């Protein structure tokens with residue numbers, strides 16, 4: 001199957017700063033990807049290269065099988081929605097939607113206008129008079145209604161309230177079910193989107209440290225709490241990514257080789273067990289662990 005995005009040893013350096021280092025991955029068509037990582041990890045730089053707004057320093061990059069640079073065929077299939085997108089001040093929302101409609105061949109105007117109502121946007125107000133959250137909503141509407149085969153959202157919801165974010169997630173998942181396409185979502189609100197993501201990529205200091213199906217990821221880490229001796233016994237031979245002692249009690253998060261048998265074993269040792277959320281897992285993986293490199297689960 002033709003991949004939506006294929007990168008191999010992708011690297012971008014700015015002088016001595018390696019924004020992206022030797023990153024390799026493929027993205028399949030019709031899947032929702034989470035591109036996650038801490039501030040400055042390199043996520044936006046990767047998205048700028050995929051969308052041909054930035055040349056890599058080295059490495060290979062293919063989008064729908066072709067190099068994206070000055071490639072109208074490829075670029076017409078991409079919609080990139082980013083934080084702080086600028087629009088002409090004097091345009092009204094309706095003008096912006098008209099222009100977007102002319103740019104994307106799968107554009108659904110009726111759907112765009114229904115979203116304008118749902119997000120409660122003033123269609124005739126000029127862009128310079130919109131609030132921060134309203135501007136973000138316009139971007140989200142363009143991203144959804146474009147139905148572009150490759151749609152990237154880079155922190156699309158600056159200033160957006162919780163109700164509007166929830167509306168975005170609901171409409172995204174519904175519309176994706178009816179019109180599958182490749183969606184890349186970069187966000188710091190990991191717990192909010194974790195149910196949407198089918199595949200998770202984590203970038204840390206320019207390197208890809210995790211590249212896993214969400215299904216596989218869930219349940220790969222486990223937090224156990226109990227007597228220090230029982231915790232030590234359970235954790236022996238496993239990678240401990242967190243460890244905290246409270247008097248004679250210990251709390252520890254372990255990764256790797258967690259299955260139903262292991263959970264039963266923990267309980268037989270008298271330990272309390274709790275699943276680890278995607279956000280917790282990523283915090284552990286990217287919290288000052290500079291020498292970790294690629295993560296083995």
Ligand SMILES: Nc1ncnc2c1ncn2[C@@H]1O[C@H](COP(=O)(O)OP(=O)(O)OP(=O)(O)O)[C@@H](O)[C@H]1O
Nearest residue numbers: 014017018019037038039040041042043044045046
């Ligand atoms: N034009 C540039 N010149 C120099 N350094 C740059 C430039 N653009 C990005 N960088 C650096 O590259 C690194 C990666 O930046 P990038 O914007 O890709 O991170 P990010 O993961 O998107 O971060 P955030 O989550 O904060 O948006 C950072 O160290 C950043 O300072």
